[in-house]
Amino acid sequence: MIMVTKNQTPSGIVEEFMDWIRQRNPGEREFHQAVYEVGVNVLPFLLEHPEYREAEIFRRLCEPDRIVIFRVVWQDDQGNIQVNRGYRVQHNNAIGPYKGGIRFHPSVNLSILKFLAFEQTFKNSLTGLPMGGGKGGSDFDPKGKSDSEIMRFCQSFMSELYRHIGPYTDVPAGDIGVGGREVSYLFGQYKRLANQFTGVLTGKGLAFGGSEIRVEATGYGCVYMMEDMLKHSGEDIDGKTAVVSGSGNVALYAVEKLIELGARPVTLSDSSGFIFDPAGINNEKLAWIKELKENRRGRISEYAAEFGVEFHQGKNPWVVPCQLAFPCATQNEIRKADADRLLQNGCIAVAEGANMPSEQAAIDAFQAARILFAPSKAANAGGVAVSGLEMTQNSMRLSWSREELNRHLREIMLEIHNRCVQYGTEDDHFVSYLRGANVAGFIKVADAMLAYGVM
Numbered sequence: 001m002i003m004v005t006k007n008q009t010p011s012g013i014v015e016e017f018m019d020w021i022r023q024r025n026p027g028e029r030e031f032h033q034a035v036y037e038v039g040v041n042v043l044p045f046l047l048e049h050p051e052y053r054e055a056e057i058f059r060r061l062c063e064p065d066r067i068v069i070f071r072v073v074w075q076d077d078q079g080n081i082q083v084n085r086g087y088r089v090q091h092n093n094a095i096g097p098y099k100g101g102i103r104f105h106p107s108v109n110l111s112i113l114k115f116l117a118f119e120q121t122f123k124n125s126l127t128g129l130p131m132g133g134g135k136g137g138s139d140f141d142p143k144g145k146s147d148s149e150i151m152r153f154c155q156s157f158m159s160e161l162y163r164h165i166g167p168y169t170d171v172p173a174g175d176i177g178v179g180g181r182e183v184s185y186l187f188g189q190y191k192r193l194a195n196q197f198t199g200v201l202t203g204k205g206l207a208f209g210g211s212e213i214r215v216e217a218t219g220y221g222c223v224y225m226m227e228d229m230l231k232h233s234g235e236d237i238d239g240k241t242a243v244v245s246g247s248g249n250v251a252l253y254a255v256e257k258l259i260e261l262g263a264r265p266v267t268l269s270d271s272s273g274f275i276f277d278p279a280g281i282n283n284e285k286l287a288w289i290k291e292l293k294e295n296r297r298g299r300i301s302e303y304a305a306e307f308g309v310e311f312h313q314g315k316n317p318w319v320v321p322c323q324l325a326f327p328c329a330t331q332n333e334i335r336k337a338d339a340d341r342l343l344q345n346g347c348i349a350v351a352e353g354a355n356m357p358s359e360q361a362a363i364d365a366f367q368a369a370r371i372l373f374a375p376s377k378a379a380n381a382g383g384v385a386v387s388g389l390e391m392t393q394n395s396m397r398l399s400w401s402r403e404e405l406n407r408h409l410r411e412i413m414l415e416i417h418n419r420c421v422q423y424g425t426e427d428d429h430f431v432s433y434l435r436g437a438n439v440a441g442f443i444k445v446a447d448a449m450l451a452y453g454v455m
Helices: 010-024 029-048 050-054 057-061 110-127 147-164 180-194 214-232 249-260 283-295 301-307 336-344 360-369 382-396 402-424 433-452
Strands: 066-075 081-092 098-104 133-138 170-173 241-244 267-270 273-276 310-313 324-326 349-351 372-374
Touching: 010 029, 010 057, 029 050, 029 057, 029 110, 029 360, 029 433, 050 057, 050 433, 057 433, 066 110, 066 147, 081 098, 081 110, 081 147, 081 170, 098 110, 098 180, 098 382, 110 133, 110 382, 110 402, 110 433, 133 147, 133 170, 147 180, 170 382, 214 249, 214 324, 214 349, 214 372, 214 382, 214 402, 241 249, 249 267, 249 283, 249 324, 273 301, 283 301, 301 310, 336 360, 360 372, 372 433, 382 402, 402 433
Parallel strands: 098 133, 098 170, 241 267, 241 324, 324 349, 349 372
Antiparallel strands: 066 081, 081 133, 267 273, 273 310
């Protein structure tokens, strides 16, 4: 048993705890990283809060409630039988039903899903909405598959998953590789098997219970968090140069909101490399990129040819001078050398649009430089916030307008910012948004777990 005691140093507490995590979860590198990123703030916090320390709340939070692993068998268009593996990590439901996306990607494994579910628990807590944390997915790759193959896979996947989810139990959503098409196939199969029309998935089409601005919400929310951080420190987002990675929904709608607020986004990327447009991506260019990515499924390099700008093959955009950085692609895309380059080139603030996109050494560099740094559990909470609002609309049998939902999203992101300030403000008034997000997210879940007793 690991017990945090008053006579330990903060670093000693963290190292002892991480030794236990690594022994208990061997080889799960992403999960280890996620636990450390939270534990480095929460474990020292326990020294002053014996009620959490004695109940071993954080240790209990590092063990998922349950993990479901299952076989997914489907038939491709050539009649060949294919076998994939499906997962659902139901991490913690202390404050509400499990809530978190489903990811279809060849990289999906248990470590990645455990890290995502762990992060989701704190992220959902920060929104203030009654949602627990979960995550799921499969090593299935939808790229290059026909619509019929994706439909058959989704139906097979849901044929097992449906018995473990429900509107009051676990409400999945989309994630990487799972967009509106996949959610529709999954929901249709759930409805057929359960003989119920309920809000059991979010990210649905508007015709059958979906919500306005769900596609935009994560990108918008990330920019709102940046806007609030800058405002709190006496800065303004207007006129600042922004570097954005990725070219999926998060990146594209972060760029859309940056343009609206007067910033100058100059990069986007995909797995092939990044484009640098020194004049800035405007609404006309953004519309062209949306058509490229959403309808033609093209590569970002085509933008360079279309608009006569630079394309940097096989590289990421962190070499471009900027004031603001928005990593919106995937985990661990910002490494220590990238963080150092951003700092050297004048970056004053980072808001993480993807899940855990900065490796720990990069986070340490940002913290040491005392720039504004919003971790993903705070900065990309806008997506799950609107998913929570979709759940509310489904339960109430109504739908809200884009304007009303955007107002709710803006209020939720401001509240997340304020909770980070409450728990992250240091003696010299500098705000560690990392510490604030970790401690604020922990407290709400921990208080609920204390109330339930030992279970």
